Amino acid sequence: MDRVQVTALANVSGVIAKAETTFVTGPSGSGKSTLLNIIGMLDQPSSGTLTILDQDVSRLSDRDAADFRARHIGFVFQSFNLIPVLSLRENVEFPLLNRKIASRARRAKAMEYLDAVGLAEFVDRRPGEISGGQRQRVAIARALVTEPTMVIADEPTANLDTKTSRDIIALLDRMKSELSTSIVICTHDTSLITPASAVINIVDGQTAQE
Numbered sequence: 001m002d003r004v005q006v007t008a009l010a011n012v013s014g015v016i017a018k019a020e021t022t023f024v025t026g027p028s029g030s031g032k033s034t035l036l037n038i039i040g041m042l043d044q045p046s047s048g049t050l051t052i053l054d055q056d057v058s059r060l061s062d063r064d065a066a067d068f069r070a071r072h073i074g075f076v077f078q079s080f081n082l083i084p085v086l087s088l089r090e091n092v093e094f095p096l097l098n099r100k101i102a103s104r105a106r107r108a109k110a111m112e113y114l115d116a117v118g119l120a121e122f123v124d125r126r127p128g129e130i131s132g133g134q135r136q137r138v139a140i141a142r143a144l145v146t147e148p149t150m151v152i153a154d155e156p157t158a159n160l161d162t163k164t165s166r167d168i169i170a171l172l173d174r175m176k177s178e179l180s181t182s183i184v185i186c187t188h189d190t191s192l193i194t195p196a197s198a199v200i201n202i203v204d205g206q207t208a209q210e
Contacts, residue, residue, distance in 0.1 A: 008034040009205045012048070016150065016198075019180040021173055023193050026202035032186050033154065035202060039184060040152045041069045053149060070098070074143030074181075076153035076172075080135045082127040082142075088114060089123040092142045099146075113141040116178075117171060133164035137171065144175055150182040157189065165192060 009031045016022045016039070026032050037043040038050060041057060050058040057068055074095075082091050093110035101109075114123050117137040119130075127135050136156060143151050153172065157165035169185070169192050176183045185192075193199060200207050 007205060009038075009045075009202075009207075012202075012205075012207045014200045014207055016182050016184055018149075018182055019176060020198060021176055021183045021185065021194070021196075022198040022200060024184060024186040024200045024202065025188070025190055025193070028188075030202040031205040031207075032202050035200075035207070036152055036154055036184070036186055039150075040073055040075060041065045070095075071146070072149040074146060074148040074151040076136070076139050076143045076151060076156045078155040078158040080127065080132075080139050082135060082138060084127050087124050087126055088119060088130070088138050091127065091138055092145050095142060095146050109145055110141075113145045114138070116144075116175065117141045133160055133167065136160065136164075136168055140168070140171060140175065144179060144181065147179060148181060150184060151176075153183065153185045155186055155188070157187065157192065165189065169194075 012035065024032050024035060034043065038045050041050070041060075045058055048058070049056050052068075052072065057065065060068060083094065086094070089107065089110045092113055093106050096106045096109065111120065111123060114120055117140055119134060119137055119141070122130055122134065127138065130138075139156075151172070156172070157168050160168065172183050172185065173194070175181065187193075
């Protein structure tokens with residue numbers, strides 16, 4: 001920040017297991033978002049390594065990092081980040097556009113994942129025509145449609161009521177099992193954590209896996 005160096009994270013270590021759900025918890029300002037940005041290859045750590053699929057990806061060039069991220073990592077955001085002028089099907093199909101997939105196959109895949117999250121009857125609606133919980137389901141379908149190695153969900157239930165929040169976590173857990181995808185969920189709400197989940201708790205920029 002200007003000439004002042006701010007250390008967001010230090011002495012951080014942890015393992016995200018394949019096809020398991022890992023929760024990242026901690027108070028505001030503890031470094032959770034920075035950790036997610038590093039895991040998601042949006043930011044580079046100033047030291048240390050990030051290993052995904054037995055490859056150190058922490059020092060890849062911007063182009064190689066973008067390519068690896070597109071192939072292996074999906075994102076779910078608390079603000080949904082859907083494109084308002086596109087239909088739900090078009091939103092889910094969007095990540096497939098830069099792949100060599102025929103348009104009919106792209107549409108079919110988007111329909112498959114919208115059906116998986118329980119929204120098959122709404123595929124032609126736009127994001128503004130459905131509820132917040134439904135928009136988050138669309139965001140989950142979009143994150144999963146590329147069949148990534150890992151999905152990172154940053155406060156995916158922050159704008160939702162308690163029941164819908166639990167439904168969203170249950171949906172992520174079910175899709176994790178069906179697709180063998182690792183799920184990383186950042187949350188302030190520890191009541192959403194299931195007994196079988198791994199937890200990385202961050203306090204003052206330091207982490208410990210519980």
